[in-house]
Amino acid sequence: MIQQYIEAGKIVNTHGVSGEVKIEVWLDSPSFMKSFRRYFLNGREVKVLSARIQKNSLLVRLEGVEDLNAAMALKNTVVFIAREDARLPAGGYFLCELIGMRALDESGAEVGVLEAIEETPSAPLYIVRGEREHLIPAVPAFIKKVDLPNNVLTVSLIEGM
Numbered sequence: 214m215i216q217q218y219i220e221a222g223k224i225v226n227t228h229g230v231s232g233e234v235k236i237e238v239w240l241d242s243p244s245f246m247k248s249f250r251r252y253f254l255n256g257r258e259v260k261v262l263s264a265r266i267q268k269n270s271l272l273v274r275l276e277g278v279e280d281l282n283a284a285m286a287l288k289n290t291v292v293f294i295a296r297e298d299a300r301l302p303a304g305g306y307f308l309c310e311l312i313g314m315r316a317l318d319e320s321g322a323e324v325g326v327l328e329a330i331e332e333t334p335s336a337p338l339y340i341v342r343g344e345r346e347h348l349i350p351a352v353p354a355f356i357k358k359v360d361l362p363n364n365v366l367t368v369s370l371i372e373g374m
Contacts, residue, residue, distance in 0.1 A: 215361050218253055218293040219307050221246055227284040228272050234284050236271040236292055240307075243271045246294070253293040306361055308337060314366045316341045316349075319357060327366055341368070 219240075226235040238246050247264045252275070260276035278284050296307075308330050316324040316339075325343025330351070332338075337351040349355050349368055358367040 216296055216307075216310055219296055219299070219309060220291055221249075221252070221294045222271070222292045224254075224287045224290045224292060225270075226288065227281055228267075230281045231274075232278040232280050232284045233272050233274050234278065234287055235267070236273055238269065238271055240294075243269060246271055248300070249294050249298055251295070251298065253295065254287065254290050304359070306359060310361060311339070311359065311366065314359075314364050316343070316347075316366045316368050318368060318370055324368060324370065339366075339368075 221240050222236045222238045224234045225237045227233065228235050236246070240246050243266045247266060250261055252259050252261060252273075254275075259278075262274040262276055264271055264273045266272075275287075278287065299307075301307075311327050311330065314327045316327055318324055323343060324347060325341040325345075327339055328342050329340040330337050331340060335350070339347075339349040339351055339356070341347040341349055347368075347370065349370070355369050356366070357369055358365075360367070
């Protein structure tokens, strides 16, 4: 399901005394999140004044956050991005948008509902529950089509999957 706002990370700490915050990035990479000019915190839009990468985190100056106390008040706040701001390739999507999709096999038979995604070293693993649980690797051999507007995931199953 296409979501208007995507959970992108969490403010985990402050950095320095001038109001900069450290964001633990939940998206593909800090460089992707760095490209956004606005974030949404506690339901309100906040302009990004500057952002820089530090290891796997992002150090950010936000409009209205001028000192250490203002930055501390944001600690543990979840950071959202507007999906409309994301420049994804044609047909691109965020993994969180797949949760809750109906999974069908290539013949159109109901397999179940995608209930969770587990990260593994080789590829994400889609956990689909229906009459039984299916663990489906998120690779082209098994994920045939993602239809966000219709909330349908077409999968190829093999014996024992």
